[in-house]
Every structure is written in C-alpha cells, then in structure tokens.
Amino acid sequence: MLSSATSKINQASVKQNCMIIVDCKDVEPILNELAIYVSDQVAAVPALKAHQFVLSPIEDDEEINQSEVVTSIKEFLESIGEKQSFAVISNSNKIMIKSILGKKIEREAKKSTEQMFSCAHCGHVTRYEVEHNNHVRIHYV
C-alpha cells in the first residue's frame, strides 16, 4: 500500500485510507444489520451514512482486512438467502454490493429485536447503550 505517492499525503487522508466504505444502495433494507454483522466479524467501528456504511479501525494504527470484509458480507447475504442475487465488488477502499439482475432486496428492515443506538452527530452505531453514551460524550468535549 505504501508508495512514493502516499508519502506526500497528509495525516488526515492517511486515516481516510484506513477506512473501508461499503456501498449498500441495492441492499438498503439490510444496511443496519449488515453494518453491525460485518463490524463484529472484522473488529471495526461502523458508521452509517445514507446508502452506505464506513468501517474504521478500532485503533488508529490498525488496518482492516478488506478481504475479510468481503467474506463477511457474502456470509451475511448467504444467511438471508440472497447470495446468488448480489455481487460484492471490491475496488481500492470501496466495496460495492451490486444487484446482479437488478433485483432489490425485498426484506423488511428488521424490527429491532436487537436495539441499536445510532449517533445523531456522526452515524456511529452500536448495540450497547453504555458504549453509545460514552461515544456521544466525545462530541461535547
């Protein structure tokens, strides 16, 4: 990943490069569930945005294994019986879940049997209220 070009990039964009963006336009009803599942599998911090989620490393100096992300997305699609209908395309730090036959996912967004807490400031999402409260506090420091 390191090359002479990247050495010119400032600190902020280096951090950007550690993040993985997962484009979920074709699978929006499962966006939340998928973000939680994948971030659990690869030990990353998820943030929900419109039509996509972003995975950041838990520690700044860690790197997320992109092929693990792809694998866990496929596992999730398989678990809901949709693996055949979607392609998972990986391109630099962006992963796209693309409908193969233009089929959109029909699944209803899951009613929260598992409650989730989403940060109104940045989209950080977690299952744990304590973690959520701790997180939200950083915006007020």
Ligand SMILES: [Zn+2]
């Ligand atoms: Zn936040």
